[in-house]
Amino acid sequence: MHSRAERRLPPAIAAGLATATAALGLTGCAATPAADTVTVLNSATDTAEHTANQKFFDRCAKPIGLKVEQISVPADQVASKALRMASSKSLSDILELDGSELPQFAGTEGLRPLKDIGVDTSGFSGSATSLGSYDGTQYGIARSVNSLALIYNTKLLKAAGVAPPTTWAELKTAAKKMTHGSTYGMAFSASPNADGVYQFLPFFWSGGGDEAKLDNGKGEAALQLWKDLVSDGSASKSVVNWNQQDVNDQFVAGRAAMMINGPWQVPVLDAQKKVDWAVARIPVPEAGQDAIPPIGGTVMAVPKNEDRSREKNAGKILNCLNSQKNQLKWGESVNNVPTRSAAARAYAEQNPKLAAFADLVTTARSRTAEVGTRWPVVGDALAGAFQSVLTGRTSPEQALHRAQQQASTGK
Missing domain, CATH: 3.40.190.10 (Periplasmic binding protein-like II)
Structure with missing residues (x-):
């Protein structure tokens, strides 16, 4: 579907x-x-x-x-x-x-x-x-x-003694605690295309990022969050290559305790009798905030x-x-x-x-609501930003400054 x-x-x-x-x-x-x-x-x-x-x-x-x-x-x-x-x-x-x-x-x-x-x-x-x-x-x-949500392996969370995280701080703590052996605590798509952008938006928007002004300083925290998860080993460096199906494959195989994904994965998850899973809201910067995923x-x-x-x-x-x-x-x-x-x-x-x-x-947003027909070039600019940060080429601030230039000029 x-x-x-x-x-x-x-x-x-x-x-x-x-x-x-x-x-x-x-x-x-x-x-x-x-x-x-x-x-x-x-x-x-x-x-x-x-x-x-x-x-x-x-x-x-x-x-x-x-x-x-x-x-x-x-x-x-x-x-x-x-x-x-x-x-x-x-x-x-x-x-x-x-x-x-x-x-x-x-x-x-x-x-x-x-x-x-x-x-x-x-x-x-x-x-x-x-x-x-x-x-x-x-x-x-x-x-x-x-839209997107946090999907987690209930058995792995229970074994680690952690509850489904609701804030970014809790997410980092839980992901780190559940990372061991061949299992990462967290999985997400950071591919340089639509899948990666779709998965980045809940963090970017919830942190105050603005697709009409990428360099307003409020989107940097989301980039830093993703960078921290990869840098401390809680998420695989391969996230820069994974699409959303790859992320689900990692989760089903037991190589990820939590993932960001959507309801289109439910038929695959339901077919896995050995995987007990549940769905929670995407963690937000501070307790009490609403997550803002893309619709x-x-x-x-x-x-x-x-x-x-x-x-x-x-x-x-x-x-x-x-x-x-x-x-x-x-x-x-x-x-x-x-x-x-x-x-x-x-x-x-x-x-x-x-x-x-x-x-x-109920809190999701359309990707084109603010920038309309400019969304494709803005999406490309965002993809370039998180790719450059996750691969260590630039800082979050530098990445979003460059992204705004790209979004403005199309180059």
Whole structure:
């Protein structure tokens, strides 16, 4: 199922999309599907996911005399596929894309504001709303979202006599105490790409870091925390190469007592009968603070169409998919948190083991909320910062000063 890391639109695709959708501003042509068919472009290429999606689509479409046809391509090809379809005036009625990509699509003025087609976006968590908004307008809607938490081996923590850490100081102490032999106390991804950035953000934001001003001095503590964990041997030096799946592999193999990861790992963890695990909130600088992790997931948007009836049909499908009942069922099927606040509360009650994820989503933030279409270059700058610090090339202060220069100039 969908995970958290953003898929960047390459410059050529972004520019082409802007040209195609701005010039056309619509779909519809000789190849337009039947009037009773709503098309959806998504990345549900996995058979199980495609089938699960179709069940929900059919549940919403059949009672109102409609059909839904999925056009599924690999996640990293959704943008280029959308470009080709827009160029031929055949873009789908619903476009499901990663939330971090929405600003680049919405910025072309090729998407219809959801309120214009009667899509109800009330009752959603603020973080979920931000994932689908651009310049104050709601263009996308997420039926479920994910984020990050601290996942720990309950047996190893009990054996070490430590409780799940809640502060950075407690995290360092617990990680050090549980590091012995081939087992590290802590594991996280610090890879120089989306996975590493996604995992760094909870520490960066919770410490006061600002992606719009990387060198404001408040992000240095997060870099120092990661540096300390690696320097004292509580975390492996290999974190600079690990993606989030690698981190989970280390945890499952017993080579890490704690890790930062997301709910997409739950099926793998559940299959490990010898690993007893639990979920806690990500530690924060000081007791009583809220963790601020990134919010991840896909949003569904409606491209502009010269045939407004097609837009309205798409809106009806979106309203149905995002009813409290359907959101709850979908969230449970993919181990993600529903975006309607009432559905999220029910999810936490019915899935107590994953309740921490539901709690964290309430304080999570969209990566693009503050910097919009500049996020890709900002993310790259952050990756360069923690990579240079963890490999001993620069200090946290120097790293973030350089990162701000990179974010400002794109070089």
